[in-house]
Amino acid sequence: MILPTKHILPERALLTVGADILASLSRPMTVSKVWDQVREQRGEPVGVAPINYDWFVLSLDLLFMLEAVSFENGLLRKAAS
Numbered sequence: 001m002i003l004p005t006k007h008i009l010p011e012r013a014l015l016t017v018g019a020d021i022l023a024s025l026s027r028p029m030t031v032s033k034v035w036d037q038v039r040e041q042r043g044e045p046v047g048v049a050p051i052n053y054d055w056f057v058l059s060l061d062l063l064f065m066l067e068a069v070s071f072e073n074g075l076l077r078k079a080a081s
Helices: 014-024 031-042 053-065
Strands: 069-072 075-078
Touching: 014 031, 014 053, 031 053, 053 069
Parallel strands: none
Antiparallel strands: 069 075
């Protein structure tokens, strides 16, 4: 689930989706704005099931556990490097 397996394509692994989230966080944004940006950025290839919101939230949870993002005043932010 976190990493690709024979049943989870690399495009759907939580780390891959998390990387897409971090790539779209060029500035602090609301969660819904990040969701819109990630869906637009991914432009799901043919034959690959698009990620749903639940999968997106699981990726956000992973990023929070890794302390890669924070949520302050209603905005999602990349953690300081």
